[in-house]
């Protein structure tokens with residue numbers, strides 16, 4: 001950690017103004033919270049969380065659509081993290097239906113091959129998971145298999161955040177996992193400093209140092225502090241697979257309005273696997289009626305500890321919002337590592 005110490009000392013030496021950078025990755029938040037990294041940063045340098053947890057940003061209307069699939073008698077296959085996320089009529093866990101936790105889409109296809117019943121996979125995730133789902137659909141799974149596509153693309157949400165300006169951001173720490181797949185060329189048009197960072201504390205500190213240096217030099221470009229895993233172009237094959245099967249569609253994010261072209265829908269050639277079409281489901285907008293402030297946490301304008309329910313009514317055992325359910329959710333991470341304040 002000698003390198004980390006050196007970087008944090010350098011940061012303390014050069015940060016001469018209030019700076020706020022956002023990361024968009026639950027794994028970054030876990031690394032920052034687990035290592036207490038915020039405590040070694042200069043007080044004027046703030047890292048806020050963005051919409052980096054795919055389960056957390058899935059809006060209630062999509063959870064309700066998953067519950068509709070249960071009601072229609074489907075076997076619903078899903079990641080464990082999604083099981084307890086509340087929709088308006090409870091969660092998949094409390095639905096009483098045949099809901100099975102799987103580790104990935106291939107396991108859901110295996111279930112479909114073993115039964116005559118309809119099997120629907122709730123397909124959440126960013127650019128990291130969409131290529132795997134695409135590759136699976138290209139193998140032509142059985143006709144009793146479909147997916148509810150809840151995928152999201154990161155850059156359109158960043159564009160929205162910058163246009164709104166409510167989080168007063170000076171730059172972004174870009175998600176290393178997502179950039180491994182899609183590279184970072186799609187980020188180059190944003191007029192703010194951005195650095196792709198890995199997940200060791202030194203990676204994150206280096207990313208922050210590079211961001212601060214860009215601000216101090218009056219620059220706004222994309223730099224790569226994670227070259228051992230990320231290239232500008234990313235994984236070209238994975239990207240091609242993703243767009244062979246999916247196409248960008250307008251999508252609502254929890255805490256955000258509908259963001260143009262921020263979701264992934266199935267192309268017409270794959271609509272036989274589209275659970276939304278197959279079962280005539282619509283994603284309805286649901287107004288928020290609880291004291292949960294996940295919406296603000298996901299937009300980087302509140303911290304988990306700002307929520308009056310944090311650690312009281314809302315705990316990992318009794319989660320009220322998705323940020324306390326998912327292992328990539330900021331509230332669960334802060335609760336787990338007993339973070340008191342960012």
Ligand code: SF4
Pocket residue numbers: 291292293294297304307308309310311314315319320321322323324325331
């Ligand atoms: S602590 Fe619970 S209720 Fe509060 S914002 Fe987080 S998930 Fe929502």
